[in-house]
Amino acid sequence: MTPHGPRAMVRTGRCIGCGGCVAQAGGSTAAMRMDASGRLRPTGSHAWDRAAATVVAQTCPFSSVVPDEDRLSDTLFPEARSHDAATGRYVAAYVGHVVEGAYRQDGSSGGLVSWMATELLRTGRVDAVAHVHACEDPAASGRLFEYRLSRTESAVRGGAGSRYYPVEMSHVLRTMLAEPGRYAVVGIPCFIKAVQLMRRRHPALRERIVHTLGLFCGHMKSARFAESLAWQMGANAEDMQHVDFRRKHPDRAANQYHAQIALRDGRTLGRDWWPLVDGDWGAGFFMDDACNLCDDVMAETADVSFGDAWVEPYSSDWQGHNVVVVRTPALDAMLRDARDQGRIAVDPVDADFVAGTQAAGLRQRREGLSYRLARRSDAPPKRVPPDAHIATPERRRIYRLRAAISRWSHRMFRLARFTRVRGLYLCWARAALTTYHAFAYRRGRLGALLNRFGPG
Ligand SMILES: Cc1cc2nc3c(=O)[nH]c(=O)nc-3n(C[C@H](O)[C@H](O)[C@H](O)COP(=O)(O)OP(=O)(O)OC[C@H]3O[C@@H](n4cnc5c(N)ncnc54)[C@H](O)[C@@H]3O)c2cc1C
Structure with missing residues (x-):
């Protein structure tokens, strides 16, 4: 080798x-x-x-x-x-x-x-x-x-x-x-x-x-997650002085994350993670x-x-x-x-x-990894064996979608930064998240459609 x-x-x-x-x-x-x-x-x-x-x-x-x-x-x-x-x-x-x-x-x-x-x-x-x-x-x-x-x-x-x-x-x-x-x-x-x-x-x-x-x-x-937080709070990423990714709040359960950013001009802004276009951890942004x-x-x-x-x-x-x-x-x-x-x-x-x-x-790290390893020709040895059929078709779709969201989030944010058009990333991310939720939770019209026609 x-x-x-x-x-x-x-x-x-x-x-x-x-x-x-x-x-x-x-x-x-x-x-x-x-x-x-x-x-x-x-x-x-x-x-x-x-x-x-x-x-x-x-x-x-x-x-x-x-x-x-x-x-x-x-x-x-x-x-x-x-x-x-x-x-x-x-x-x-x-x-x-x-x-x-x-x-x-x-x-x-x-x-x-x-x-x-x-x-x-x-x-x-x-x-x-x-x-x-x-x-x-x-x-x-x-x-x-x-x-x-x-x-x-x-x-x-x-x-x-x-x-x-x-x-x-x-x-x-x-x-x-x-x-x-x-x-x-x-x-x-x-x-x-x-x-x-x-x-x-x-x-x-x-x-x-x-x-x-x-x-x-x-x-x-990546560092772009913090920048995306700033964008979605209406601020410029360059103006961020500090990010608190998980600010505790008596009105919110421990797993309802609330982010707060401090700007160079002294202002602080806060948003809950869940309504963010990339705030669902499981989607893999x-x-x-x-x-x-x-x-x-x-x-x-x-x-x-x-x-x-x-x-x-x-x-x-x-x-x-x-x-x-x-x-x-x-x-x-x-x-x-x-x-x-x-x-x-x-x-x-x-x-x-x-x-x-x-x-x-x-x-994600065991069943999902087994599936991902089976799809790579250069898979390194891991503690789980490659297995293309380990998961149900539904779960395999979620693993593929999560990997695609990860890969494309880097590219789309880069494009939005380069062109200075934030909407390129934000609109793409919203659509990606809606699709992910439809797959993962089978919700809404898209979920119903996927239930009937979802690829196997
Ligand atoms: C990238 C990341 C992913 C995580 N994913 C999960 C998860 O999936 N499930 C889960 O249960 N917990 C996860 N955690 C851990 C969780 O967020 C808490 O850090 C952990 O529960 C300890 O909390 P605490 O209140 O005891 O720590 P605190 O008292 O808040 O102390 C945290 C310590 O970790 C250090 N630290 C913070 N960020 C980093 C970093 N990126 N690298 C190295 N050191 C760091 C801080 O300097 C501090 O010393 C994750 C943490 C990170 C950084």
């Missing part, structure tokens, strides 16, 4: 833009840049690209030859004896939220990620936490969010919130390679996998990255291509993973609840001690409960 450099990974839709290959680029001028569709991608000379093939083979989360999540976690978490196909290995699982401080109020779900990251720092278990912050000057940096190392409790708390926006780790990984210390990393599943693969390759990272905190993930979006090849929803290679408790009664409670999958006894003890002290409120649950909170994501 020809070894793949970063360019080939980008070309074949397998690069998620984590920045791992650039972090290991040594003295070269390789860097992470936004592409024309608002996705972060590695760029560098041909010489670097050729030289980086080994790095990609050993540390890229979408490389065909790296160990899969099961094999990695067998080595990483020998004490986690329970295993479930959805959660991966685990010591314990919980549902709950933070009680102390403003963690729950400031967090996307129950605030447990920021709480645990702060607790690791407060108790001296780590010196710094790599996670995502808002950029102070987006106009200058060209980005709304970036990975940073937080070295104080207030800095960790300042990074709370979920960012459905491209970020990359090259700078923080370079710092961790260069500066001795004990670090924790927060990230989505493929980023944590990249970190674990880099820990295998670099003894310094193996020693220094002492904790990994994973976020469950449905998919990663702006999804990164690599997400079509992912089979890890719950960050199975992280020491501990956190998601939203998307089942009743939790999803109706506007204040937010986490589900937590713990894979090391030390972090489990930390959670249980804090619960006994009344600082957090967590109840034990089983793997089926956790899987139930992510039913849609798991369907």
Whole structure:
């Protein structure tokens, strides 16, 4: 097999833009840049690209030859004896939220990620936490969010919130390679996998990255999602100073997302996600291509993973609840001690409960992945086998439509930006969403028509 450099990974839709290959680029001028569709991608000379093939083979989360999540976690978490196909290995699982401080109020779900990251720092278990912050000057940096190392409790708390926006780790990984210390990393599943693969390759990272905190993930979006939010609120994307993708509101259930943007002129604007032309997460607008090849929803290679408790009664409670999958006894003890002290409120649950909170994501990443793999000639090995007939004809249509919406949302937004005609994207997206809803929920006249004549 020809070894793949970063360019080939980008070309074949397998690069998620984590920045791992650039972090290991040594003295070269390789860097992470936004592409024309608002996705972060590695760029560098041909010489670097050729030289980086080994790095990609050993540390890229979408490389065909790296160990899969099961094999990695067998080595990483020998004490986690329970295993479930959805959660991966685990010591314990919980549902709950933070009680102390403003963690729950400031967090996307129950605030447990920021709480645990702060607790690791407060108790001296780590010196710094790599996670995502808002950029102070987006106009200058060209980005709304970036990975940073937080070295104080207030800095960790300042990074709370979920960012459905491209970020990359090259700078923080370079710092961790260069500066001795004990670090924790927060990230989505493929980023944590990249970190674990880099820990295998670099003894310094193996020693220094002492904790990994994973976020469950449905998919990663391009920067155009934030721009589309601005457009639909009647603002210019260039005027955005900050985006809060999930602003909690007592009038709305936790799963009724409300977005708020702050503009440079000091105004703030807000909109619920659901009425947006691209606000239905399941339709796959702006999804990164690599997400079509992912089979890890719950960050199975992280020491501990956190998601939203998307089942009743939790999803109706506007204040937010986490589900937590713990894979090391030390972090489990930390959670249980804090619960006994009344600082957090967590109840034990089983793997089926956790899987139930992510039913849609798991369907897309397992059954849907199996179907997608069967339709590709260049399919990399995954933990599910390719199977063109695994799903019902209805579900196969939804998988195809979701992939088409993802692909075309990048193109249509690019066209609308280039021509400065927002309606090109917005009208297309409205029509795409109506079609998706008709397929997915069999609603309205189009749904009735599809019921009678839908392609098999
Ligand atoms: C792209 C994305 C997709 C997600 N999809 C799902 C899903 O399908 N199902 C589900 O249950 N949960 C999903 N989550 C996780 C969920 O949104 C919450 O982050 C999680 O429940 C933790 O909530 P919290 O209140 O405990 O975290 P908080 O206390 O709000 O802390 C969140 C921490 O994550 C860091 N962070 C935010 N965005 C990113 C990012 N893009 N990359 C790395 N670190 C980041 C922040 O800096 C902060 O440290 C997703 C998160 C992201 C970023």
